[in-house]
Amino acid sequence: AQKVTQAQTEISVVEKEDVTLDCVYETRDTTYYLFWYKQPPSGELVFLIRRNSFDEQNEISGRYSWNFQKSTSSFNFTITASQVVDSAVYFCALSEAGAGTASKLTFGTGTRLQVTL
């Protein structure tokens, strides 16, 4: 069975601070996919990034960066110079290959990020 753990329930930072959201996953598959989604107060989940299990390159997109380490089964997400608009709940999710043609995601419990002035 697959599992995603986001140990940080809530994080509060002051604007312009850097913040890292942790994600640890468990799976028996060798091929799998990892995702991060952002859920602002408005409710919709916004797709941020997808990473497959064979690609351990870290990725940077503007103020966002992701650190994927298979050795520790972690896929951490860092926001540099946080802004108030970054305030949201962030979900890490895992999808295993071979579960069917559609994507069946296992979500972590989410980390609520509060950025204040």
Add this chain to the structure above:
Amino acid sequence: DTEVTQTPKHLVMGMTNKKSLKCEQHMGHRAMYWYKQKAKKPPELMFVYSYEKLSINESVPSRFSPECPNSSLLNLHLHALQPEDSALYLCASSHDSGQNNSPLHFGNGTRLTVT
């Protein structure tokens, strides 16, 4: 703005009512999903449609009845719900290319209250 549109945004219904949630996407996606999300919890998968056929039902009670009239539309028919069914109901869609790496695109959700 999200490319997956859900209506209504809010719905209050009694336990004897029948109502429907609607979802529409025009991205050419062939997989569509219903998720249920309780407060401060992650989304939980309810149903998946792939090429307009129900492919996954996560043991959802029969008072929830999904329908996929065509590749762009997904409905969720509600009947005889319980107060504990109150939640945010999220619709999503994705490319269905035979792989499980297609990101899901979510709508804004319908916030349902059962009284």
